[in-house]
Amino acid sequence: MEIQDLATPALIVDAVAFSDNLDAMAAALPGSRCRPHVKAHKTTALAREQAKRGHHHFTCATPREMIGMAGAGLGDDLLLANEVVDPDRLRRLAELDARVTVAVDSNETIAAAASAGIREVLVDVDVGCVRCGCRPDDAGRLADEARARGLEVRGVMGYEGHVMGVEDQATRAEQTEQAMELLLAAHGDVGGEIVSAGGTCNFDINTWATEIQAGTYALMDTAYAYADLPFRPALSLRATVISVSDDWAVADCGLKALALDHGNPTVEGATVWFCSDEHVTFAPDKPVKVGDHVRVIPAHIDPTVAKHERMHLVDGETVVDTWEVDLRGW
Template identity: 30%
Template sequence: MKDLNWYQIKNIEAVDSPALAIYPDRVRSNINELLSSIDDVSRLRPHIKTHKSTEVCRMMLEAGIRKFKCATIAEAEVLANEGAPDVLLAYQPVGPKGQRLLQLIQKFPHTQFACLIDNLKTATALAALFESAKATLNVFVDLNVGMNRTGVSPTEAFGLIKAVSDLKGINIIGLHAYDGHIRDTNMAVRTAKCDEAFAPVLLLQREASTYSQRELILVAGGTPTFSVHRIRKDRECSPGTFTYWDKGYSDILQEQKYQFAALVITRVVSLPKPGVICVDLGHKAIASENPIDKRVSFLNAGSLTPVGHSEEHMVFQVNDNHKYRVGDVLYGVPFHICPTVALYQNPAVVNGGVVSEYWNTQSRSRAITI
């Protein structure tokens, strides 16, 4: 039987708000759920952008995961510090990031690093930088499969691959295709859209592998299409939100059975007028890129209708006969956990219902030592 009060913190009076609370037992359960959902752990390349945490990286390494994805140089450094063998910077280094990546690779020779490219200008600049350092940079060609955020069209990518193959200082080892725009609740619809988007990618992979005379790695998808890509044995999969989970993905990805493992803690700070309460969960404490009614839901509150949100406050309409009092604690599930985590330098860690320590969200910083 499920413990409906699993989230309650016994020493909550010692926890200032707003706060982010992490439940490590649930994080471990989510990692185990991920491992049980795929045929081979070597096909997993989880993204760490959700948790940004040394401790969670360590948990995944202890579970046998050896390949990772990240979005920033700082996240890559956290992984390398923990001894991750294989790290893909799922970002194209432009400007000073190229030099920082070179320094990272030089500092951590026991980690195999790679990054993304999607144009010849960037590839040429990176090749020149690494050739001058007598080094070779591994790269994945980033493909645009409909997200329209980064990447080159799969139908145009072969020309880029041929041009980059002539450069010294750079080595194409794979293809990267993120289809985060495909997030239909209906699994059959999501699968059909995913397969359609990846048909030209598979053609490119065969053509490029024949040209280079070696099999190119294919890194595919994120959390929404993980359920599709995990059964295709020709690719690596890169979910990330599974570690902490959130309300947004819980609502649409109902086949994925992860648990909420990170909550926001907030308190009622004012009762400004009848039928209205205010809590200390402002823009600085919860991801606010979604509409106001899709930012947080509470595990221990009834129907709360958000009517205002500012830097330090969130205001809700409630029934006139409500029983909320100043000081009441609410436990909230973020709609989008990834940018919410980035708002907290030191999340509270809940073990056995007690906050016993605080972690350091180290890669929340843009730079650590490099």
């Protein structure tokens, strides 16, 4: 199939950029040094490519992602890097044919995990992200509580998400170190082999974590362009021009097809004016006509992918594969 045969809006993965991104990460953080985060792509076929490069431990954000990865035979070591207290879902995770570890940050999450038959946990530590995670000085107590409940505590995790958006490299490095000091102190109290942290924007800076939870690197956000990383944007949307006026044109790719939380998308060869539900209105640099196609690059990959049923791996003009985005929902 050729790219011109795809109905639009279509999610396109540049096969070469994608492969280069995966190779670059596998070279920098081989094997279990990288625990790819599947929330960034929600696609088991894509995760399989990461596994082919030697990464067999994965990070998930939702029970659905855990269940789907286990079902796809990618369950060697799955970390749910998120708090869940739903007993039915936890029980389902405990019954998976996979090694399952869940994050806990409170007595309640520990009790829920233990009651559901979960066997292994990481203590999730707040390292400054203003989200989940216990106080660093409470991590040891929680580890004791978890062990008293019969859970195996494999170590700690702490996502320094607040660092990812810091544009200055030196400041990003400094703040990463500060966050990891908190995490390592907690690790001292908790024990276990794992210190799980980090992301695409500091994968090469965070030398304290035993494993990096990088997700974005595979498809890569334009919003991370400042970070001077060895990864390049591999995801775009193919859209069709459906209406042309004297001053602007409209393509069939709106905010139901791409996420705006990091700002407007980029349209190659044009200036984007705004997006509405099913349309992007833009001023083209050169005249376009109805039926032309444009390449739309979303600012934020993760929630964009989650809006689509499938993505197409494209090499030049050829669609070499079509992957179901099979880990959507919760």
